[in-house]
Amino acid sequence: MKRNGSFLFFGVLILSLVLTLSCSGVAWAKAEFEISMATKMGPQSPEFKAFERFVELVKEKSGGKAEVKIFGSEILGTDETVFKSMNMGAVDLIADTLVLGARVYVPRIDYFTPPFVYDDFEHFVRFLKSEYAQEVFKELEEKAGVIYLNTEWTWRRGPFRVICTKKPLGSWDDLKGLKLRFYPSDLEIKVWEYLGTVPTVIAWSETYLALQQGLVESVTAPVTLVNDTKFAEVAPYITKTDEYPQTIAFYMNKNKFFTLPETIRNVLVEACNEAGAEYARGLDTTAAAILKEAETEYKAIFVDMDRKPLIEKAQGFYEKAEKEKLMPKEFWDVIAAIEAARR
Numbered sequence: 001m002k003r004n005g006s007f008l009f010f011g012v013l014i015l016s017l018v019l020t021l022s023c024s025g026v027a028w029a030k031a032e033f034e035i036s037m038a039t040k041m042g043p044q045s046p047e048f049k050a051f052e053r054f055v056e057l058v059k060e061k062s063g064g065k066a067e068v069k070i071f072g073s074e075i076l077g078t079d080e081t082v083f084k085s086m087n088m089g090a091v092d093l094i095a096d097t098l099v100l101g102a103r104v105y106v107p108r109i110d111y112f113t114p115p116f117v118y119d120d121f122e123h124f125v126r127f128l129k130s131e132y133a134q135e136v137f138k139e140l141e142e143k144a145g146v147i148y149l150n151t152e153w154t155w156r157r158g159p160f161r162v163i164c165t166k167k168p169l170g171s172w173d174d175l176k177g178l179k180l181r182f183y184p185s186d187l188e189i190k191v192w193e194y195l196g197t198v199p200t201v202i203a204w205s206e207t208y209l210a211l212q213q214g215l216v217e218s219v220t221a222p223v224t225l226v227n228d229t230k231f232a233e234v235a236p237y238i239t240k241t242d243e244y245p246q247t248i249a250f251y252m253n254k255n256k257f258f259t260l261p262e263t264i265r266n267v268l269v270e271a272c273n274e275a276g277a278e279y280a281r282g283l284d285t286t287a288a289a290i291l292k293e294a295e296t297e298y299k300a301i302f303v304d305m306d307r308k309p310l311i312e313k314a315q316g317f318y319e320k321a322e323k324e325k326l327m328p329k330e331f332w333d334v335i336a337a338i339e340a341a342r343r
Helices: 002-023 046-061 079-088 107-112 121-128 131-144 186-194 204-213 254-259 262-281 283-298 308-323 329-340
Strands: 033-038 066-071 093-096 146-148 161-165 179-182 198-201 218-222 237-240 249-253 301-303
Touching: 033 046, 033 079, 046 066, 046 262, 066 262, 079 093, 079 131, 079 146, 079 249, 107 131, 107 186, 107 329, 121 131, 121 329, 131 146, 131 329, 146 254, 179 186, 179 204, 186 198, 186 308, 204 218, 249 254, 254 262, 262 283, 283 301, 308 329
Parallel strands: 033 066, 033 093, 179 198, 179 218, 237 301
Antiparallel strands: 093 249, 146 249, 161 218, 161 237
């Protein structure tokens, strides 16, 4: 708790200092409407570069009246800390995970990405546009004072997920006993424990060091992030898991959004959807180039192993959870909505 409090204090302090400098003209000319945007991604990340495209589009479409300033590399704190800062009005916009910050206010949103349940990204988007998901986002708006810009959910993260390990996986049985870095998601930790791993919660920005020092032996991530994080350097065996599709959510402080003129609000939504579509169109090519770079730079090896045994074993968790009532009603409501969105 003290650590989160420190993150929040120093994040707000850094943001206040930078915005003060910007307003005085020290760092850059002041636009009529300035919007601060936080992300955990660093400047070398393909996602960060896509966020820069979003910034360009906002400036272009607004005729220079609106400007978005990005604060990356978790400089303003972790997902949950930054989300709290946005609720307070200290941060205007967050571009990152759909669930990790939002679940502070609406816990059931943590169930939106159950491992090995979705068919594909299109299935995921249908769920996000479903009546059930809209109900959850409305609850988030009411409790956290947050809305989202992704009206079309064009931002695709990945395009698939992988597990980077220090030793090669000969089969999925090799997951047994594997020390795995994880993020704080009770559901996903339970699934990966069921698959045999030993998850440890470690901040994203501290994961490279944890791998390097041997605190953990592996990490799951979108494939496009394995190089800029240098995960491929310390855990060079990259195996496709693709446990769930991912998007990048553009959450924004509701009060900030609605104090902007309608034209600027429209610009933000259009720029979000357009930048996401541009990024998604080149994602497969980007992923292939990143794997090639990992092979050349870090001697990494990519393996696309048959996932059927892994999926079947994961299904055993859900059957056990239902039979033994390990998960709350809210979880099964999400699963029902995901099933309803299946074709």
